[in-house]
Amino acid sequence: MTLPHWMSAERFRKTWQFLAVTVLALLVSLGSERLGWLQDYENIYYDYWHQISGQRREAQHAAVIAVDDDTLLQYKDDPLAFWQPIFAVAMQNLTDAGVKSIGLDFIYAVSAEAWLRKLNLPDSEVSRNYDAPFRGQLAQGKAILIAQLVETSQGDMEVMGPPQEHLLMMPNGAFDTGIANLYPDNDKLVRTFYPVVIPDKQFPGVGFAMQLVLRATGGDTLGDGWSFAGENYPRQRERRRIGYVGPPGSMLTISMSKLLQADALNDPDVKKLKGRSVIIAPNNIGTSDRHFSPYSRVLPGHSAEPMIGGEIHANAIETILSGIYPRNLSLWAAWPALVLVLVVAVALYLRLHPASGLGVGVGLSLLVLVPAYALFQKDLLLSVAPFHLALATAYLGTLALRLTGEERQRAHLKSMFGQYVSDVVVDKLIAEGQRPNLSGEKLEVSVLFSDIRNFTTISEKLDAEEVVEMLNAYFGLTCEPILEHGGMVNKFIGDAVMAVFGSPVHYDDHARRALLAAQGMAREAEKFKTWMKQRFPDRGLPEFGIGIGVHSGPAVMGDIGSVKRREFTAIGDTVNAASRLEGVTKELGCVVVASAASIKAAGEGIRTGRREVIHVKGKAESIEVFEVLFD
Template structure:
């Protein structure tokens, strides 16, 4: 069967390649992307975010994010204060030492706790909660048998009717001793809103007599995050087909008289973390100097004994009226300190964690954790921001501060949000996404745009100065090497009497002196971001606003000219004192206007320079200094564009050779500042003389200029105009004489 013919004229030429030659490549793909900074930014942001999402999903950043939550508590002032109705009775080192001196060793007789309950009940405490292990019977002592001591405590609880005890749950494993049991009334029905957790099968609980006397029972299981720090607690625990409330929740229920159904609704409605647990709002460091009021255990026992003896107590009863009292260990030897965000500042007893959670429940204080999808969404937003900033700014000088500013702004916002509302907005993940995207952008840029810049530099170094090449490489879009009309200021300078000076030195000496002078002048020019165009013997040509445009080119050019004169003057004055060397004086001409810049010359030797009337006039103005005996002459256009940053005096209204339109020229004197009185007087007299000269009142003009010369015999412009007035006064001038002086030489 004959194969059909293919009309190759309809196939794009790019597709007609030899067999085995790839039609597309990664390099061409990136080259295509590089044509659109937006497409490149979106691609890099997407890939970087995908990598971040994998890292975030793996849990690698979890510990850092949890640490950032700690920073918010540690660095920010407290929005909320701990509830003052919650107080702590500490089994502290003072209490242990006190009873040790009485020959009562730890563990203490249970009757001590009965005395404490009696005192607090007498004081009108709202709740008495023990974060103490009562899972075993008391031991027999010389002064009292164990069962009697237990009965004293149980009777005290029964009389008080508001005691909450603690239990601990675990999962029964092979080899474990059998656990205790819970009274059925402490096991609530259902599992409302409990976090995802295993059903516990073993309990370490108070003895039966204590459970019978207690009003409530709560679980004191310690829960920590991946970095072993406590920040979240489960408010309920599955056990024996139902659930048991957390110790803090049980104390809250007792304080407010809540029934089982009310606890169910509270637990279901409570704002929790993504894991279904309560995120603790911390009030500050732990311990007696922290957020909660502490009382030493022995002081209350001693107070109760005094009351029973008819004596006033050491601790007034009124201090516990209506209080929720949590009793627990704070002595180091009891090993009940737990790691929290504030452990580095002060050891944190376990009972104070329960007090903090209880205060949260009482006052509605909470940390609102955002849903787990938010780190990914915020990370995507910051990834896009980083990539867009990098590829749109295109300069590290701008992009790095901008990305840092975005990162700081984001961090500042989430800290403020946390302070004012308690929302835990993810910090680490989105910031990692921002940083990773910026790093990826830099790598991709170096591999694509950086490669293009290196090729440009290599290609143009053959015929352009390194400065111009750098400008081109960093601002490719703004530079047109083929020729471009710009507005700028041209700087021309040469050395006064250089021909005479050159005759007095050997060639070697002259070259050394000239290089010294050119280095000083060039440093000033380059320091002010001008393009040093060329050296022509002792002359220097520079362009302000090329190849990259600068709106304040005239101002910078004027200030640069003054800086050059000041630098040269100071240098040669100091050097002449030490070596008596030649003192070069430079004359400068400045002119602003439109000019053409671009590569000009032979194909094998191009020079990036400027041409046009603006350039020519700047060169002429430099030469006019010789006629007036001045150092810096600027055109009217330059002075107007400089915007009042300098002081100048008008010299003349002249017409240069080859031009019909006259221009006003000015001597640049100084930066815009107050001048000595004698200088101000000279400028005033000169302005009067110039006006009289233009009015053809030459006699009075001469008088003004001579008055200046009596003050300063070396004032060149006054000498020039005095002599001109003298000459013109002897001539017959036409009636329409306009005061314009025409130059007959360049």
């Protein structure tokens, strides 16, 4: 395949790496979301948003009448199974207070009258008409009783509903009941409800909350579907999110004991019930009708208290009549946002070190939470899980590319140049996609040669081990400025050092880097004088000193040598001239000498001293040179 003229092979490789990682992350993320694999993770943030938000709004359409401890104490001598007359008083006062529908969240398998008959007691007015007030309330048509779907030991589903005596008194019989089962998610938290549990019209399968809404609004329980607050509810079994108004206790809740007072209708709290659908539900210390909600997930500083079933049903009523509940953000908004974040992440992953890339991934993952929470305040859900999975997949993808590709190349380059250049140079080679042309290429470079003065005399007065010790100590110091300024320590020739600037990494300012390195080497040599005096006192050694020559110009860079011994080095007239300039320092009596070509290319800021025009061995033309000063 022929590449466009503007695209190098390296750029083509990086482009394909970028596209491959991005597409892979998108496929993994969106595919996992579509398959439902991310829902449990998504629920964590969904719950946290609820807990952090606290109470979100005031309920306008529903309320709870709590059979609480005060109510139980008021009628402590009456078994709860025989409370029908007590419920009848409360229901009548609710009707008089102007409520639109009443739900009784208690289930009786048998009526009190039927139970009394089983005892074979003498016939009396009480045994015949004990439930009469309650039956009268049912006959008014405002009440909805609950039914429960239960699974038998054989695995069959059966309905446990009110006693037949009570159903006969209701205008629509069993169709005036609502199925009150709550269906938690895998983690046992209730986030959704079923408006219709059993779609078959032949079966009373409408949910408890929906039945109360239909009774309050005059809707037909046998209809094919309904519409409330702009939302359609077809007669189908489908989950709907509950738009919770707040944590447990946020729903308007009134103790039933207040409804049993003689002046109940004058109570300000009772007056608030007008126009609402209410649920009479247990909320006492002994009730087991408590369920975990999004507010139950443990978060530091927040309560994990469960919510009573009646309040969950009331929140479902509020959801239906208000039309307010968390809705998924449009895919046209969510997916472009995911792509944008992923593009930024992959671009940075491919450019940065893995540790820095990990920081970017974590930072972007946290950043996504900000708009997600802000949108939740407007009842819009930005799914966090696809972002997090996409960022993690992209990071692992780029890490795999590094381990299988770039890190292998880095190891190769490190083996070639690691002892001659700094890690920064190797990283730059990889980051910029630069690869030295080992077969040879002509480049503009700056070459530096350094030599120790009077080395022959020094070596004659020291043992062989001491000479090696001295050279190792000296080279350790003098090579640091070369590496610091991006140069390549090309070779050691006895006591001499050859360095190249501008290859294998190209720098436009290679001459300036070479001169700055030369100044640094000269300063290190001054410090090394002290080391020599302390290490070899009274040995009659000449004062330690060095000479440095720098020249800039074209040179051939390549892998040169025999089959058994090769090295990446520079050859050509520029190298020879730099070597000669190092020797000129002895004649001129200075430490650093640079050609006019290097001084001019370095630009302003390099302090120079004497200027000379000299002839060097091997060159026909004279060379203009300058003494380079250092502090």
